[in-house]
Amino acid sequence: QVQLVQSGAEVKKPGASVKVSCKASGYNFISYYMHWLRQAPGQGLEWMGVINPSGGSTTYAQKFQGRVTMTRDTSTTTVYMELTSLRSEDTAIYYCFSHYNWFDPWGQGTLVTVSS
Amino acid sequence: DIQMTQSPSSLSASVGDRVTITCRASQGISHYLAWFQQKPGKAPKSLIYATSSLQSGVPSRFSGSGSGTDFTLTISSLQPEDFGTYYCQQYSSHPITFGQGTRLEIK
Numbered sequence: 001q002v003q004l005v006q007s008g009a010e011v012k013k014p015g016a017s018v019k020v021s022c023k024a025s026g027y028n029f030i031s032y033y034m035h036w037l038r039q040a041p042g043q044g045l046e047w048m049g050v051i052n053p054s055g056g057s058t059t060y061a062q063k064f065q066g067r068v069t070m071t072r073d074t075s076t077t078t079v080y081m082e083l084t085s086l087r088s089e090d091t092a093i094y095y096c097f098s099h100y101n102w103f104d105p106w107g108q109g110t111l112v113t114v115s116s
Numbered sequence: 117d118i119q120m121t122q123s124p125s126s127l128s129a130s131v132g133d134r135v136t137i138t139c140r141a142s143q144g145i146s147h148y149l150a151w152f153q154q155k156p157g158k159a160p161k162s163l164i165y166a167t168s169s170l171q172s173g174v175p176s177r178f179s180g181s182g183s184g185t186d187f188t189l190t191i192s193s194l195q196p197e198d199f200g201t202y203y204c205q206q207y208s209s210h211p212i213t214f215g216q217g218t219r220l221e222i223k
Contacts, residue, residue, distance in 0.1 A: 037212075045160065045203055046214075047211050047212040050212075062211070095160075097159075101162075101172070102162060104161075104162040106159040106160060106162075107159065
């Protein structure tokens with residue numbers, strides 16, 4: 001079936017980097033853009049950016065420019081989101097979601113905790 | 117960036133009630149408006165796209181309307197499983213932005 005499966009929870013120290021993966025299955029991976037957003041504890045949804053799996057082009061929210069990199073591996077139908085220079089405010093659940101069916105499906109979310 | 121403002125921030129309603137949530141964009145977004153439902157501990161679920169198009173599998177008691185800057189999500193007859201937080205989202209331009217959410221509680 002159509003689904004996105006994300007990598008597991010991460011605990012990082014301030015200043016470190018994290019790379020979260022999102023594996024797509026059940027649909028033509030390269031045909032649909034993939035977005036990333038995050039949700040801090042008890043907060044709303046914050047869009048981080050989008051990648052075109054076909055050519056790899058990206059658009060990032062200005063807030064994350066210089067700290068976020070989205071990449072894809074077409075051979076494994078996986079997209080990656082790397083966030084660098086982590087700080088405590090980056091503690092959040094990170095989600096990927098596809099344009100396959102109008103912002104559906106979504107990954108299950110990956111909790112990233114930044115703590116010294 | 118386009119700011120999305122939802123109201124109310126929270127509401128409590130009874131089973132069978134008609135519920136309306138509004139979303140206002142800081143500038144015109146045509147029909148590029150989506151609605152999501154999120155339950156605690158779960159990823160958001162797409163309900164409506166392009167202002168009024170229902171996602172497959174979403175009950176017909178959900179409907180959306182509006183254009184330009186003002187939009188509404190209506191639940192015609194509230195059911196117990198409709199609790200959760202509802203978000204509007206504009207995808208007219210990047211960055212994609214969301215409303216702050218409306219928490220819906222069943223009385």
